[in-house]
Amino acid sequence: MAVRVTIHDVAKRAGCSVATVSRVLNGTGPASAEIRKRVQEAARALGFRFNEIGRSLQSRRSRTLGILVPTLSNPVFAAVIEGVQATARTRGYQLLLACANYRPEEEAEAIDTLRAKQVDGLLLTVSDAEASPEVASLREEDLPFILIFNQPRCALPSVTVDNAAAAASVGCRLLEAGHREVAYVAGRFSSSDRSQRRYEGFCQAYAEADAAKPSLVEVDYGTFDHRAALAQLLDKRPGLSALFCSNDMLALAVIGALRSLGREVPRDMSVVGFDGIEVAALTAPSLATVATPCPDMGHRAVTRLIDAIEAGERPPAETLLLPYEFRPGESLAPRPTENPPPESGNSPADVLSPNALTTGESL
Amino acid sequence: MAVRVTIHDVAKRAGCSVATVSRVLNGTGPASAEIRKRVQEAARALGFRFNEIGRSLQSRRSRTLGILVPTLSNPVFAAVIEGVQATARTRGYQLLLACANYRPEEEAEAIDTLRAKQVDGLLLTVSDAEASPEVASLREEDLPFILIFNQPRCALPSVTVDNAAAAASVGCRLLEAGHREVAYVAGRFSSSDRSQRRYEGFCQAYAEADAAKPSLVEVDYGTFDHRAALAQLLDKRPGLSALFCSNDMLALAVIGALRSLGREVPRDMSVVGFDGIEVAALTAPSLATVATPCPDMGHRAVTRLIDAIEAGERPPAETLLLPYEFRPGESLAPRPTENPPPESGNSPADVLSPNALTTGESL
DNA sequence: GATAACTGTGTAAACGTTTCCAGTTTGTGG
DNA sequence: CCACAAACTGGAAACGTTTACACAGTTATC
Numbered sequence: 001m002a003v004r005v006t007i008h009d010v011a012k013r014a015g016c017s018v019a020t021v022s023r024v025l026n027g028t029g030p031a032s033a034e035i036r037k038r039v040q041e042a043a044r045a046l047g048f049r050f051n052e053i054g055r056s057l058q059s060r061r062s063r064t065l066g067i068l069v070p071t072l073s074n075p076v077f078a079a080v081i082e083g084v085q086a087t088a089r090t091r092g093y094q095l096l097l098a099c100a101n102y103r104p105e106e107e108a109e110a111i112d113t114l115r116a117k118q119v120d121g122l123l124l125t126v127s128d129a130e131a132s133p134e135v136a137s138l139r140e141e142d143l144p145f146i147l148i149f150n151q152p153r154c155a156l157p158s159v160t161v162d163n164a165a166a167a168a169s170v171g172c173r174l175l176e177a178g179h180r181e182v183a184y185v186a187g188r189f190s191s192s193d194r195s196q197r198r199y200e201g202f203c204q205a206y207a208e209a210d211a212a213k214p215s216l217v218e219v220d221y222g223t224f225d226h227r228a229a230l231a232q233l234l235d236k237r238p239g240l241s242a243l244f245c246s247n248d249m250l251a252l253a254v255i256g257a258l259r260s261l262g263r264e265v266p267r268d269m270s271v272v273g274f275d276g277i278e279v280a281a282l283t284a285p286s287l288a289t290v291a292t293p294c295p296d297m298g299h300r301a302v303t304r305l306i307d308a309i310e311a312g313e314r315p316p317a318e319t320l321l322l323p324y325e326f327r328p329g330e331s332l333a334p335r336p337t338e339n340p341p342p343e344s345g346n347s348p349a350d351v352l353s354p355n356a357l358t359t360g361e362s363l
Numbered sequence: 364m365a366v367r368v369t370i371h372d373v374a375k376r377a378g379c380s381v382a383t384v385s386r387v388l389n390g391t392g393p394a395s396a397e398i399r400k401r402v403q404e405a406a407r408a409l410g411f412r413f414n415e416i417g418r419s420l421q422s423r424r425s426r427t428l429g430i431l432v433p434t435l436s437n438p439v440f441a442a443v444i445e446g447v448q449a450t451a452r453t454r455g456y457q458l459l460l461a462c463a464n465y466r467p468e469e470e471a472e473a474i475d476t477l478r479a480k481q482v483d484g485l486l487l488t489v490s491d492a493e494a495s496p497e498v499a500s501l502r503e504e505d506l507p508f509i510l511i512f513n514q515p516r517c518a519l520p521s522v523t524v525d526n527a528a529a530a531a532s533v534g535c536r537l538l539e540a541g542h543r544e545v546a547y548v549a550g551r552f553s554s555s556d557r558s559q560r561r562y563e564g565f566c567q568a569y570a571e572a573d574a575a576k577p578s579l580v581e582v583d584y585g586t587f588d589h590r591a592a593l594a595q596l597l598d599k600r601p602g603l604s605a606l607f608c609s610n611d612m613l614a615l616a617v618i619g620a621l622r623s624l625g626r627e628v629p630r631d632m633s634v635v636g637f638d639g640i641e642v643a644a645l646t647a648p649s650l651a652t653v654a655t656p657c658p659d660m661g662h663r664a665v666t667r668l669i670d671a672i673e674a675g676e677r678p679p680a681e682t683l684l685l686p687y688e689f690r691p692g693e694s695l696a697p698r699p700t701e702n703p704p705p706e707s708g709n710s711p712a713d714v715l716s717p718n719a720l721t722t723g724e725s726l
Numbered sequence: 727g728a729t730a731a732c733t734g735t736g737t738a739a740a741c742g743t744t745t746c747c748a749g750t751t752t753g754t755g756g
Numbered sequence: 757c758c759a760c761a762a763a764c765t766g767g768a769a770a771c772g773t774t775t776a777c778a779c780a781g782t783t784a785t786c
Contacts (some may be wrong), residue, residue, distance in 0.1 A: 052480045053419050054772030057741045072445040082435040085462050097460045114417045252645055253734045282615055284647025358397050380766045417742030420771045
């Protein structure tokens with residue numbers, strides 16, 4: 001049990017006061033060459049490191065940022081965190097991580113805990129920034145924060161892409177490919193602000209082309225089995241030829257579900273995702289999607305946040321929109337011009353479960 | 364700029380001492396019903412929350428754990444963190460996250476920073492646990508830690524799978540499929556302890572079958588372009604029919620590189636990965652791999668760690684081996700019995716770069 | 727050769743908690 | 757009615773820092 005060595009131990013060994021040790025080691029205030037040397041030598045001999053807790057208490061700055069994401073299983077968030085992490089570190093900040101599992105209660109609890117730990121600022125991806133009471137209360141308080149991915153309508157600091165425009169561009173691509181009857185598939189939290197913006201943009205593209213308004217289908221997160229929801233949709237709208245999914249992970253799961261319903265992508269149905277996660281390029285078929293600059297979003301967000309913190313302010317309540325890029329993939333093909341997709345034999349029941357996305361704990 | 368409300372403010376409003384407030388709000392020590400009520404009402408009115416920094420300083424416990432991983436872009440680490448996070452939270456601990464980018468210097472720096480922040484314990488995945496001076500010094504000090512994935516030979520607390528046995532089982536599968544001339548492809552840090560164990564186990568399976576010892580090929584992490592290394596290998600060992608890669612991400616990149624060299628998997632070459640990341644089941648071809656129970660590893664590791672912390676001890680220097688599972692995939696096929704794979708036309712030069720694994724920042 | 731301005735150093739008071747100790751009530755049994 | 761315990765409460769000292777302030781000694785200014 002090595003006893004912790006404090007600034008007092010260093011002072012004793014160097015034969016001076018703790019104030020002097022602090023000044024020497026921090027390079028603040030004057031010190032004679034003689035004492036500087038003694039202090040440094042004592043610190044080295046003792047293996048002294050400042051206790052950041054003591055420092056934080058006194059300075060009321062923790063040099064720690066809180067980051068809250070819905071989950072880590074979606075690589076899109078891991079990518080953002082990677083970007084945030086790298087930049088935060090070069091600026092001398094550490095990251096306290098929390099996952100809220102897409103649950104507003106957990107978001108609230110996590111924010112609370114992070115504040116209690118006295119983070120200097122918060123990077124958040126929440127379900128719905130406008131509706132979140134925590135975000136609202138954050139605005140009125142002194143804790144700097146910035147949203148990532150969220151695209152609220154009201155004035156809130158955030159970094160994201162123009163979801164509506166990106167979704168509209170997906171709409172255009174689908175229209176170009178002849179898909180006039182389509183649907184938007186969203187996760188349970190279709191109330192997610194970014195998902196809403198995407199649906200709006202998507203619908204607008206279809207409105208402008210005088211095509212039928214895309215149907216909205218909500219499926220459950222947490223489960224990967226979307227067969228029931230899809231079967232119902234296909235039944236109701238037999239003319240459907242393309243699906244736009246609110247994110248890539250969902251799109252991949254949807255492709256698996258379609259397959260187990262006897263529908264091949266893109267032969268019987270085109271599918272487009274959103275996010276541009278790396279693996280989407282490796283799947284079979286590769287996924288057409290909208291690539292968002294995740295690590296750069298993280299980088300920008302944390303830079304804005306730290307700049308504000310160090311200026312003693314809060315990030316301006318503005319949305320920073322970063323460029324996105326449509327990334328073609330095999331999952332999007334032109335609509336077959338002749339007859340509608342064959343209602344081939346396979347019934348859902350006698351088909352294997354799509355173990356496409358089993359969880360990692362497969363033991 | 365809302366001013367922070369402290370226990371003193373609550374005490375003043377409730378008309379009592381801070382000691383009493385502390386006792387009431389923590390439920391430690393006695394208090395009259397009257398004062399209890401006044402304190403609670405004051406705390407609520409003021410929106411008081413304990414400052415965990417003050418608490419930590421006084422209790423010398425931060426209720427924070429440090430977690431160090433090589434990267435977040437490999438989903439295997441994200442999965443572990445997810446498991447760690449969930450369990451840590453239910454036990455009342457937060458996570459301070461650091462990524463070392465597979466660099467020992469960064470590992471050292473990160474551990475140092477985490478210690479300065481007074482984490483109560485450390486969860487680590489390092490390049491080489493035996494060789495790491497930080498891990499060595501950790502052993503001699505009082506900071507509890509536990510390794511994840513690492514499988515050192517010396518007695519160190521860790522949670523992993525039996526890498527040698529798992530790799531041997533891969534060897535058996537390959538032998539069964541008729542692959543008698545094979546290679547092990549490892550990332551730059553073939554000095555990684557787990558990677559070494561895998562190679563050893565793999566070689567042993569081949570030794571026991573009296574087959575040629577698998578070649579060892581090292582490629583660079585960081586880059587995804589392994590064509591040069593592979594071209595050289597194929598040139599030197601034309602009879603090669605299968606590749607075992609030290610992890611799934613590498614395996615996917617290798618499949619892409621082979622393709623751009625004009626070799627199709629599994630037609631011309633079988634490939635097996637290690638880790639069992641979810642997406643490996645979705646790629647084309649799907650990847651044969653060894654599935655490790657990532658979130659459960661995280662869960663077990665953090666449980667061992669917190670148990671030790673709360674007992675005032677350190678986790679016992681034992682390796683906890685969790686079960687793994689071979690997961691078949693299309694990337695592994697029987698060796699074609701007739702002639703060796705055709706040296707088909709495509710020269711590396713006139714083939715597109717395998718943008719299989721471009722990074723997320725594609726803008 | 728006095729005054730002013732530094733330079734170098736130490737003392738002590740914060741920062742927000744918890745907790746030991748001592749003091750004041752209140753209650754109880756004799 | 758008194759001693760004594762139990763219940764309740766507050767004062768103050770920690771925890772490890774930083775920093776305002778004071779003070780001594782040294783150098784520069786006229």
